[in-house]
Amino acid sequence: MLDGADSYVTEDGRTIGGVVMEMKNITLRFGGVVAIKDISFDIREGEIRAIIGPNGAGKSSMLNVISGFYSPQEGEVWFRGTKRPPMKPYEVARYGIARTFQNIALFDGMSVLDNVMTGRLNYMKTNLFQQAIWKGRAQREEVENREAVEKIIDFLEIQAIRHTPVARLPYGLKKRVELARALAAEPKLLLLDEPMAGMNVEEKEDMSRFILDVNDEFGTTIALIEHDMGVVMDLSDRVVVMDYGKKIGDGTPDEVRNNQDVIDAYLGVAHD
Numbered sequence: 001m002l003d004g005a006d007s008y009v010t011e012d013g014r015t016i017g018g019v020v021m022e023m024k025n026i027t028l029r030f031g032g033v034v035a036i037k038d039i040s041f042d043i044r045e046g047e048i049r050a051i052i053g054p055n056g057a058g059k060s061s062m063l064n065v066i067s068g069f070y071s072p073q074e075g076e077v078w079f080r081g082t083k084r085p086p087m088k089p090y091e092v093a094r095y096g097i098a099r100t101f102q103n104i105a106l107f108d109g110m111s112v113l114d115n116v117m118t119g120r121l122n123y124m125k126t127n128l129f130q131q132a133i134w135k136g137r138a139q140r141e142e143v144e145n146r147e148a149v150e151k152i153i154d155f156l157e158i159q160a161i162r163h164t165p166v167a168r169l170p171y172g173l174k175k176r177v178e179l180a181r182a183l184a185a186e187p188k189l190l191l192l193d194e195p196m197a198g199m200n201v202e203e204k205e206d207m208s209r210f211i212l213d214v215n216d217e218f219g220t221t222i223a224l225i226e227h228d229m230g231v232v233m234d235l236s237d238r239v240v241v242m243d244y245g246k247k248i249g250d251g252t253p254d255e256v257r258n259n260q261d262v263i264d265a266y267l268g269v270a271h272d
Contacts, residue, residue, distance in 0.1 A: 006018045007045075010237060014046065014215075014216070015046060016044050016045065016046050016047045016237060017044060017045030017046050018044065018045055019042045019043070019044055019045075020042075020043050020044060020045050020079070020080060020188070020189060020221055021042065021043040021066065021077070021078065021079050021080075021189060021223075022040075022041075022042040022043075022077075022078040023039060023040055023041055023042070023062075023065070023066070023075065023077060024040050024075050024076040024077075024078065025038050025039070025040055025074060025075040025076070026038070026039045026040070026062070026065060026072045026074070026075035026076075026077070027039075027072055027073055027074035027075055028058075028061055028062075028065060028070060028072045028073060029073050034245050035058045035061040035245055036058045036061055036062055036065070036072070036242075036245050037245045037246050038074075038075070038246075039058075039062070039075075039242070039245075039246065039247045040075075040247070041240045041247065041250055043189070043221060043223055044221070044237075044238075045221055046215070046219055046221055047221060047222075047237040047238060048211070048212075048215055048222045048223075048224065048235050048236050048237050049221075049222065049223045049224070049236065049237065049238055049239075049240070050223075050224055050225075050226060050232045050235070050236040050238070050239040050240070051063065051223065051224070051225050051239075051240050051242065052225070052226065052227070052229075052232055052239060052240075052241050052242070052256075053241055053242035053243050053248075053265075054243060054265065056244070057242040057243050057244065057245065058242050058244075058245040059225045059242055060102060060193060060225065061245075062242065063099070063191055063193055063223070063225055065077065066097075066191060066223065067092055067097060067099050067191055068084075068086075068087045068088070068091065068092035068097070071086040079095060079097075093122055093185060094122055096186075096187055096188035096189060097187055097188070097189045097190075097191065098119070098182040098183070098185040098187035098189075098190055098191070099182060099190070099191035099192070099193065100175075100178045100179055100182050100191070100192050100193060100195060101178070101193050102193040102194045102197060102225075104171075104174050104175065104178055105178070106166045106174060106177060106178055106181070107166065108165065108166050108167035109165060109166075109167065110165065110166060111162065111163050111164060111165055111166070112153070112158060112161050112162050112163070112164055112166060112169070112177050112180075113149065113153070113162045113163060115166055115177055115180075115181055116149045116152060116153065116177065116180045116181050116184050117145065117146070117149055117184070118181060118184075119149075119180075119181040119182060119183070119184025119185045120145040120148065120149060120184050120185070122185060148184065148186075149180075149184055152180050152183050152184055153180060155183075155213070155217075156176050156179065156180050156183075156210055158173065158176055158177065158180065161173060171198055171199070172199050172200070172203035172206070172207075175195060175199065175203075175207065176206075176207070176210070179192075179195065179207075179210065179214075183214065183218075183220075187220060188220070188221060189220075189221045189222075189223065190214065190220050190221070190222045190223070191222075191223050191224070192211070192222060192223070192224035192225070192226075193224075193225050194225050194226060194227065195207055195211065195224060195226065196208075196226055196227075196228050196231055197227070204228065204231060208231055208234065208235060211224070211235060212235065224236075232253070233253040233257065236253055237252070238250070238251060238252055238253075239251065239252070239253055239256045241256055241259070241261075241262045241265075243261075243265040248261045248262060248265055249261060249262040
């Protein structure tokens with residue numbers, strides 16, 4: 001793999017394309033606290049890109065910069081070859097970027113199906129009056145969006161709970177529903193903030209499989225934050241490592257695993 005190459009083929013035969021998003025010298029401050037200090041890295045088409053580091057390293061802040069929730073005081077965010085101006089989160093969604101959250105952000109009183117349908121808002125063009133009448137264009141739009149959502153529900157194997165209120169679901173299934181809602185937006189870049197947090201071993205295995213399937217079958221580029229190093233090393237094509245707001249490592253899982261700065265700061269003492 002060459003960083004300057006337009007594309008490369010992974011060991012498992014997947015093609016990783018050119019740069020989709022580039023973070024250039026990003027610095028983010030909250031008052032006198034520097035959360036991110038002069039960090040640069042890129043995300044390539046079709047890859048799974050992990051962002052790791054100890055608690056307080058600035059990972060979630062970086063994901064919030066990528067998603068447009070935070071605007072850095074210094075540096076630039078480039079998406080598909082164009083400098084991205086400061087935007088509202090809903091405008092970022094229209095760019096083709098969707099995300100899940102570290103703390104689950106679903107509508108507990110709504111069913112799984114209705115929660116996933118909210119991910120289709122950018123595809124709903126009829127107004128409230130047309131939707132209330134539910135004829136013609138509004139009816140066709142509803143049917144088309146429902147079909148798209150049902151495919152995602154089937155893909156993530158949550159058919160049996162489609163009409164269940166989210167509040168009744170166990171934690172692992174709520175995480176899967178949140179992934180379904182993000183996929184309903186048909187993102188080109190999917191941001192996952194600790195998708196395995198709080199899960200047991202079986203739930204982690206299921207979520208890992210779904211992430212790989214999303215990347216493989218939909219061709220979705222994925223950037224994720226995750227603390228489980230086994231998951232990171234198994235899933236990721238490349239890993240960027242943060243510590244106290246600085247970048248201390250960037251490369252393939254093997255390169256990061258053998259980086260002494262990373263070992264000292266995060267992974268612990270290396271063992272033969």
